[in-house]
Structures are given as C-alpha cells and as structure tokens.
Amino acid sequence: MNLKRRHLLIAGVAAAAGGLVVGCGAPTARDRLGKAALPQGPQDPVALNGWVRIAPDGRITVAVPRAEMGQGVLTSLPMLLAEELDARWDDVHVEHAPVAGIYANQALLLNVLPFGTDDDGLVARLARSSIQRVGYALHLQVTGGSSSVRDAWEPLRLAGATARAMLVQAAAKRWAVEPGACRVEAGQVLHPGNGSRLGFGELAREAAALSPPSEVPFKDPARYQLIGRAVPRKDIPSKVDGSAVFGIDVKLPDLLHAAVAQAPVFGADIASFDAAEALAMRGVHKVLRIPGAVVVVADRWWRARQALATVKIQYTATPHDRLSSKDIATGLQQALDEHSGMAFTQRGDAQGALEKAAKVIEARYWAPYLAHAAMEPINCTARVKAGQVEVWAPTQVPSLAKWRASQVAGVDMDQVALHLPLLGGGFGRRLEVDMVEQAVAVAQQLDGRPVKLLWSREEDTQHDMYRPAALSVFRAALDAQGRVTAWHNRVAAQSVSRGAMERLLPWAASDAPDKNQIEGAFDIPYDFEHIEVRQVRTQAHVPVGSWRSVGHSYNAFFTESFIDELAHAARQDPCAYRRGLLGARPRHKAVLEVAAAKAGWGTPLPPGRARGIALHESFGSICAQVAEVSWHEGAVRVHRVVCAIDCGVVVNPDTVEAQMQSGIVFGLSAALFGEITVAEGRVEQSSFHDQEVLKMAQMPVIETHIMRNTHAPGGVGEPATPPIAPAVCNALFALTGQRVRSLPIRLQAAA
Amino acid sequence: MKRFQLNGRPVSADVEDDMPLLWVLRDELGLMGTKFGCGVAACGACTVHLDGQAVRSCVMPMVAVDGHAVHTIERDDDPVLARLRNAWITHQVPQCGYCQSGMLMAASALLRQIPNPTDADIDGAMTNICRCGTYQRVRAAIHAAAGARRPREAA
Numbered sequence: 001m002n003l004k005r006r007h008l009l010i011a012g013v014a015a016a017a018g019g020l021v022v023g024c025g026a027p028t029a030r031d032r033l034g035k036a037a038l039p040q041g042p043q044d045p046v047a048l049n050g051w052v053r054i055a056p057d058g059r060i061t062v063a064v065p066r067a068e069m070g071q072g073v074l075t076s077l078p079m080l081l082a083e084e085l086d087a088r089w090d091d092v093h094v095e096h097a098p099v100a101g102i103y104a105n106q107a108l109l110l111n112v113l114p115f116g117t118d119d120d121g122l123v124a125r126l127a128r129s130s131i132q133r134v135g136y137a138l139h140l141q142v143t144g145g146s147s148s149v150r151d152a153w154e155p156l157r158l159a160g161a162t163a164r165a166m167l168v169q170a171a172a173k174r175w176a177v178e179p180g181a182c183r184v185e186a187g188q189v190l191h192p193g194n195g196s197r198l199g200f201g202e203l204a205r206e207a208a209a210l211s212p213p214s215e216v217p218f219k220d221p222a223r224y225q226l227i228g229r230a231v232p233r234k235d236i237p238s239k240v241d242g243s244a245v246f247g248i249d250v251k252l253p254d255l256l257h258a259a260v261a262q263a264p265v266f267g268a269d270i271a272s273f274d275a276a277e278a279l280a281m282r283g284v285h286k287v288l289r290i291p292g293a294v295v296v297v298a299d300r301w302w303r304a305r306q307a308l309a310t311v312k313i314q315y316t317a318t319p320h321d322r323l324s325s326k327d328i329a330t331g332l333q334q335a336l337d338e339h340s341g342m343a344f345t346q347r348g349d350a351q352g353a354l355e356k357a358a359k360v361i362e363a364r365y366w367a368p369y370l371a372h373a374a375m376e377p378i379n380c381t382a383r384v385k386a387g388q389v390e391v392w393a394p395t396q397v398p399s400l401a402k403w404r405a406s407q408v409a410g411v412d413m414d415q416v417a418l419h420l421p422l423l424g425g426g427f428g429r430r431l432e433v434d435m436v437e438q439a440v441a442v443a444q445q446l447d448g449r450p451v452k453l454l455w456s457r458e459e460d461t462q463h464d465m466y467r468p469a470a471l472s473v474f475r476a477a478l479d480a481q482g483r484v485t486a487w488h489n490r491v492a493a494q495s496v497s498r499g500a501m502e503r504l505l506p507w508a509a510s511d512a513p514d515k516n517q518i519e520g521a522f523d524i525p526y527d528f529e530h531i532e533v534r535q536v537r538t539q540a541h542v543p544v545g546s547w548r549s550v551g552h553s554y555n556a557f558f559t560e561s562f563i564d565e566l567a568h569a570a571r572q573d574p575c576a577y578r579r580g581l582l583g584a585r586p587r588h589k590a591v592l593e594v595a596a597a598k599a600g601w602g603t604p605l606p607p608g609r610a611r612g613i614a615l616h617e618s619f620g621s622i623c624a625q626v627a628e629v630s631w632h633e634g635a636v637r638v639h640r641v642v643c644a645i646d647c648g649v650v651v652n653p654d655t656v657e658a659q660m661q662s663g664i665v666f667g668l669s670a671a672l673f674g675e676i677t678v679a680e681g682r683v684e685q686s687s688f689h690d691q692e693v694l695k696m697a698q699m700p701v702i703e704t705h706i707m708r709n710t711h712a713p714g715g716v717g718e719p720a721t722p723p724i725a726p727a728v729c730n731a732l733f734a735l736t737g738q739r740v741r742s743l744p745i746r747l748q749a750a751a
Numbered sequence: 752m753k754r755f756q757l758n759g760r761p762v763s764a765d766v767e768d769d770m771p772l773l774w775v776l777r778d779e780l781g782l783m784g785t786k787f788g789c790g791v792a793a794c795g796a797c798t799v800h801l802d803g804q805a806v807r808s809c810v811m812p813m814v815a816v817d818g819h820a821v822h823t824i825e826r827d828d829d830p831v832l833a834r835l836r837n838a839w840i841t842h843q844v845p846q847c848g849y850c851q852s853g854m855l856m857a858a859s860a861l862l863r864q865i866p867n868p869t870d871a872d873i874d875g876a877m878t879n880i881c882r883c884g885t886y887q888r889v890r891a892a893i894h895a896a897a898g899a900r901r902p903r904e905a906a
Contacts (some may be wrong), residue, residue: 069845070846070883170872232843239848240836242784242824246849249783257778282767302774374789375849423884424786457789570807654843658888662846665884688793688880697874699886 010712022152029154032102033162035680036208046204048166049212050102051159054146058187058201060091065098065103066152067143067396068235069363069423069430070662071717076232077152079651082322083226084160084219087200088187094234096420099399105142107151141399144431144546146619146715153713161216170206173200176255213228221649226364230654235422242473247394247421250381250452256285258300258442258453259308259655262293262463263315265681266541270294271314278307290441297446301454319320320541320681323453325469328540328678329366332471332492341490341536342513344522348530350477353486355476361564361569366742367472369644369676370467370547370685371460371691376424378455378463380439384409387447389416389440394423396430400504404433405615408440419541427666428546432465461691462683465545466676468494472521472558477530482570486530489562491555493517495537499544511537516546520555520618520722525588526581541592542678548666549718554721557729557743560614564730565739574730575601575613587711588615591624591644594705599642600624608632609639614723621647625664627700627727631735636745638700638728645704648711656716660704668700669693671725675744753813756820757782759828766812772806773797775813775846776823782853784824788880795879798853798860805860805876824852832859834899836893846883853879858893867897 034050045053046062053061060077074094083091088172097103164184172179172191181192188197221227240246261622263269273294275287283303287296294313298304354360382405383391389409402418409416423430439453455463472491477486496516513535515522522533547553573594582589592615596602599611608630615624629642641658650656673692677684685691690715729740738747754763757780764779771790776782776799784809788796794805799808800822801815826832835858838844845851854877861868861876868876873890882887 068847070848074844230843233838235846235848236840236843239845239851241827242782242852244848245783246786248787251783300774300778301769302770302778332876338837341842372880375847375880377787423847425847427882454787457791457794487826658846658885660842661887662884666882667880687789687791689791693880693882694884694886695880696877696886696890699890702887722894734804 012689021123027106029158032155033159033212034102036166036212038205038208042499042572046208048163048204048208049159050100051156052085052163052450053458054200054204056204058091058199058203059093060087060187060200061093061095063097063103064094065097065141065429066105066148067394067398067420067426069143069346069396069426070658071148072233072652073143073148074327075231076149076651076655077156078234079226079231079354080152080156081160083224083234084157085164086184086186089226089231089314091187098143099402099418101734102155103141105147106139107147108140108142108145116705125597134259142431143396143399143426144428146621146717146719149713150620150715155219161218161745162212165213165216166207166210167200167203169210169213170203170263173206174198194548199504210742213324225619226655227649227651230512231652233655244437245421246376246424247381247392248376248379248424248454250392250421252381252383252450254449256297256299256446256449256451257304258295258297258451259301259304260293260295260438260453260459261308261313262459264462265315265318266543267313267320268292268318271316271325273314274312274335274508277310281310286445288442288445290438293438295442295453296466297442297451301452318541323541323678323681325677328469328542329471330540331540332469335492335536335538336471336473336490341492342533342535343532344513344518345531348486350486350488350530350532353477353530354475354488357485358480359478359482361476361478363474363565363741365558365561366537367470367557368674369469369542369745370670370674371464371685372427372547373428373461373688373691373693373730374425374427374429377457377460378429378435379453380435381450381452382439382443383448383450384440384443387411387415390419390450391416391436391440392419392421394421394430395433396423396426397433399576401433401436405440409444427548428550429464431500431546457688458686461686464676465543467500467547467553468517468544470554472555472557474562478560478569479743484566487524487526487528488624489521489559490534491518491521491558492536493544493554494540494544496544496546496550498537500546516551518551518555520552520616521559521611523617524559524583525615525617526578527583528581548663549618549721552616552668552722553670555612556616556618556723560616560723560726561729561739561741564612564726564733568733573602578613578615587646588617588622591615591622591631591646591707594707595624595626595642595644598644598703598705599628601626601697610731610735612727612729614726616719616723616728618719619717620712620720621645621714621719622726623719623723625723625727627731629728629731629735631732631747634747634749636728636732636747637673637698641700641702641724641727642706643702645716645719646707646709647714647719648717649713650707650708651713652658654707656706659716660720661702663718664702664724665694665699665720667724668728671728671743671745672698673744753817755816755818758822758826764813766813766822769812771797772811772813772816772821773808774810782823782825786849786852788850788853788874792881794850795857796850798856798879800860803860803863805857806905822857829859831870831896832860833891833894834864835859838896838899842887842888842892844888844892846885850879850881851885854881854889858889858896861893862897868893
C-alpha cells in the first residue's frame, strides 16, 4: 500500500467518524489522569485522580470504564493500577466508571488502521497517533476490538504511579524526610529510618491536597508483583452463587415488563395490529407500537409474552419479501463479476505475473451470515420521568447508549443517567444500541414507570446485526519451479462499518474504504513478490455488525485455507511452507514454531486422525493453532487444539488462557454449525435447536502456550477465533483429501 | 395459589398453572440467580433442582411444581454445591458467568448421582450451553470437586 492510499484511508475514517479530528490535541495518558477530589464526610473515600479512590480504612476503589462481559477486565485493568500503586491486592475493589471524557477508548480505533503489529514506520506511528485522537474526541467509551488492556496500559499505570507518588509525598511531609528515601509496600509507606509506617488510608486526604508530580517513573518490570501473574478474578465469586447482577436481573420498584415482536422481514414496519385478546389477558398493562415492532407491557414478562402471541399483526410490504440466501449469494457473485473493487494492498504487479505464470491456481471460498447468540438475551431497562431518563443497559457502548437514549427521549445528555450491569456475553452484539432505543421508546409511553424490555431467544436470533456473509476469490501465479510469484485476492461482503454508520449517523454513511471488511486478507504476513488484495463492497437488506474478530473471522478462513492449498500444490509440508514465507516476520515465525512443536507436528497419529495448522494476526496479537481431527459417520470431531499466542506483554496469563479457549470454542461452533439463512426476506433459524453451538461433549482439549516478551500489549478477546476454522479444515484436507471451501463444514460421505 | 419448598423454606405464588417455574423464581420471588436463555429447554441456563433432580425451569409449569421441593443456585446448605463453588473459583471457570448458575446446578445433580464421574458421564450430564467456552474448566472443576469429596460424604 502506498502512502497516498494510507492517508486516504485515515481521512476516510476521520470523515466517517464525523470529522471531529480537526483541531484536537493528542491526549496523553497524563491528559486522562483526571483530578483529585476531597469528599464531603471524613469517612468517605478520597479521589487521588479519576481512576482511584482511597477510603480512610485503606479500601481502594478503581474505576473501570470497560464493560465486563467475560474477558476479565474488572481484574486486568485494576491490576495495572494496583501494580504501580504498590497496593495490597485484597484492598482493591472495582466499580464501573461513569461516562466521562478521560475514560474514552483511544485504542479501539487502532483496529481500523491498515498496519500490522510489526509496522513501526513513521506513517504507521503518525496514523496511530492521529486515530487515537479521534477515539478520544468522539468520547467513545467502548468495550470492543480487543482493546481494553491496550487502551488502559498507559493511563492506568500512570494513575497508579501518580497516586503512589502523592501518598509518598504526604508521608514524607509528615515525617519531614525526603520522599525519595521512603519505600512503599503493600499499601503502606515506610519511614526510611525509624521503621514506622503509614497506611494509604491515613495519607489519602493529605495526598489529595498536593499537586500531582509532573514526572513519575514506571516500575521496572522485573519488580512486578501482579502484572504477569495469574491473579484470581474479582468477579468470579459472585458468579458461582447467583448474586452477580446482569442487565436482565435489574430490580426496581413498580417495574413493568415488555415483550417485543419485530417485523420479521428486515426493513418492514407494522401496518396494523389487533390486540383485543391480549388486552383482556391477566397482567397486561398496555399494547403499544414502536418503530418496527409491537410491544406488550405487562406485570410479568411471561404474561407479556403470552399475550404478545395472541396479537394479530400485519406488516408492511418491502422489496425484500421474497428474498432468499441464494439471491444474496448471487448478489455477491455478481458484485465480484462486475466490479474489480478497491485495492487495499498492491505490491508489484500481480496481474502481470498471473498473465505470465506457468500455472495459475484458483479457488473460491464462502462464509455465511452468523448470529452472535450471547447467552443473555437482548434486554434493556429504562424509566422516563419528568424529563429525566434512566437506563440500565448491559452494553459495550455506554457513551453511545447514553447519547441514543437522549435522542429518543428528546432530552439533553445531562438528563440521562446510565447504569452498566454485567453483560451475559457481548461478542460485538452489544456494540449496538437498538435495545436502548426500544426501551426508552416504550418507557416514554408508561407515565414514568420503569420497564424491563426483554427479547425472546427467537427475536434475538432473528434480529441480530449479523456477521456478514462473504465470498472470496483467489488466484495464485506459479512459476516453472512451482514457486508462487503472485497472490491475488478479492473479497466481496457487506461493510460492517457502513452498517453501523447507517444506524447511528446515516448522514455520515459512505462508501469510504472499510478496513473491517478486508482485515486479515490485505495484511497477510506472507512474503510474495507480487500481491494484490481488493475489497468489493456489496449491499443487502440483512443488517450486519461486528461479530467476534469481525472481518478476520472469515478472511482467516479464506487466506489460511488457500495458503494450505498452495503448500499442497507445491508438495510441501504446510507448516514448513508457511515458515518459508515468513522471512521478515520473526514474531509470526516464533508463534508458528511453538504451536507446531507443542502439537508434535510431523509425529505419527493414531489411524483416522490428522493435524492442520493456521496462523493469523489480529487486534495486535499473533495466534497459531494446530487442530487434531477425526471424521466418523459424517461427524467431524476435533480432539485437541494447540494454541500459541503472542499478545505482547502479558497482564494476566490465566485470563489470556481463558480467552484462547473462549475464542476457539466460539470459532469452532461457527465452523461446525454456524449459518444464518434467509427465506422470504426473514431469518430461518430461531433458537439453539436449529442454530447449534458447541457443547461439552464436542469440546476439544485446548492447550495454550503464551509467548513472553516486552512488546506493547496486544488484544486477547478476539485473536483466537480466526485461526480455528482453517486449522480444522486444513486437518480435514489432510485426513480426507476434501478441501472445505464453504462454511459451515459439510464433507461428502466417503465413496 | 401454588405452594412449594424453595431452598428449604415454604413459599407461595398466585400464578397460572402454566407459568414456568423460571419466571416465578425471577419475577414473583425475586431470585435472580436462575437465568433465562432460550425458553425451550435447549440451553440449560435455567437449570434448578426439583425434588433433587436437575430440571429446566423455563419449561416446568407451576402445576408440576405445586407441593414439591425446589433448590436453586442461591441455596447455602449443600456441601456438594459448596465444593463445586470452591472448585469453580480455584479453576477460575466463569467468564461472562451468565450460564454458570445452570452449569453448577447441573453439576451438583450429577455429583449426587455419580460421585466420581468419568469424562463420558460429564459429557452426558452437562448439556448446558456456554458461549464463552468454559467447558474445559467446567470439566476440570467437576473432577476436582469429585476428588475433594470427604470419605465420610462419599459413603
């Protein structure tokens, strides 16, 4: 990619983000520190900055501005602060931060940049710096893009180190000694001479009155007590006795419950409805209409849902009423036939090399729409009373949820209070705010009473913002020796970024380049002389959104399968073949080698089993997986997955391991079963019986190997998802000779 | 009026015969630990014990609960559940945690029936869905809890 193209992409992102990049200074971690504040009562905690409060009894509260949806962020983020503070870990408590500027996620938008982890050139660095400004300017308080630790790494450590320095100063002042001579140990400052100690709680009030030092050194990583250790998660005890409060568990006095029936064809609305029967049923409070849906409000959700089933609803006609998955697939094919698309990567002359090639290998790959199917069905609770809006939303985007609630209710942002409970899974679905819009729209019609709006599993399955279906066409040019000289790839899919923009800021939706659509395809790590990767954008009426690992979820399947095809065409070992193409990529090579070695790559397996390998970089981390599979009576069985991950500096290795298991199971469910199809304009699947996911009996043994290094932290929530489908499919090729080019996996029965 | 024992205490609810137990627990009695996941007994997030057996409360009509004993994740008098909870914490099992009440209730019913389950026993009994993919740690924690059985209890 040339410089001009990169600048264009960055400009496109900035424009899409609302053009707010102009004129804002680059915020540093120091800009995000926030202010010290004294409390009202003598026993109340003292805020030493925007991230940490200390009570007189030594209790430390850390503000976490990211949503806990299973990734362990309520533990990993406080670990960063507590490490630099030298706090006693048992004293550390966590609470979700309110919506405020210092908590905006700067790292999130790093994911839109077209640079790999190892690109540290001037352009990449400039781009990273400007894009972080956009995230800050937009106040995107977002949990997604595997960005929480990446974003928090500097500000939370700085908040801890600065608070520590203030506490030391306060102690030194009291003792009339040099601050530099004092030591800090487990929540106490130690006198340099006489062995006396002062707890953080005793010092916090005096410390808050001091001005924070402008320069504080970070700890030498060799002295880390928490970072790099398997610290037990703070949220787990509440998740084993039923006391954890998710969005669906919010309790309020006078609470009403709402069940929703949305128009089954995307884009349709309610033409009319007859609720006479429903209104006569026990507990029913009201039947009302919001955009695209009929809602029954009752004293109990079950009663609302029973009543909803009796409502006779007529929907408006749309141009999509007869549309099927086949039509959508044909549309993708036509887009590829008719448009060359936009080049995201262009090095050398791939077209020319293909024309001169001794041999050309071609392949076409397909990936279907996928639903998120988080365990906690979509829900949101809201109250609109006297111009004040209160929202309880299990959301990945508190700042957007608050903004959207204010828009729907027609009030200022300051009139909206947002509460963030735990999330029963996110996976990208809770980056959307449709449930917030609905809950507020319903609450507006209930005379100040709060309402908990909850979707059925069927609504959740049929009204998702889906992982886009995608079609990918490869051509590789081989010379007379069978060596690949050119890699040519075009990917057709709907744009997730455009979809999100159309829903939030329709005026800003554009056909600007969308890195999300092509990520994992334009930035493959392999070194070919000529390479061209093009994005073909398509439109369909099925709404699309971010699904764990976004574009990487399909592009890794495509690219890592096709590279495997090339290895076999060259009659080379797929692992050695990849290694041979990773000349300038030492981190990728190391990860691949660890996965292969730990999996016993090349060693014999019992009959009927085979291994496959895949390597993929996403969200700042590099992940390689080796899958060991068998195939009996038409069923694919994955026995073992060996996973190696390079996510830079490791904050909590136990969490990293858990996220590897999590990402693999998520990707494996999709590879084996995941498929959302459309008939008559609507989604055909409805629940877990017709949209199967992996269960205990199908669970492979997963072994995780974490690379230890001092690179900047990468993400861990998503990077394990992309490689699993190709690793399994590559193993199936080794086992059966059948190349899986379409997901979910469907093998031909043995002849 | 439906009357039943809930975690050892008598309770009553004025609800329809066909209202599922899940919604009585959550919306009538305010015990929010039991979760709604699918409403069709497919995911197991709503698993509770009815007379000691693991059942999916989302499809258990109250007419079948009337007069019986129900135990939920909130119970605090069960040594098997206590061992499982400890193992769950030691093995850092939950991620988002939403399915874990159901997982723990399914596991405690399993250990009551088969104190030392094999992997195949676990596969057969643990049909709960977890989208975070905690299965491997669930399996390890069940084995650990079974192994931690005191000889007296095992007898």
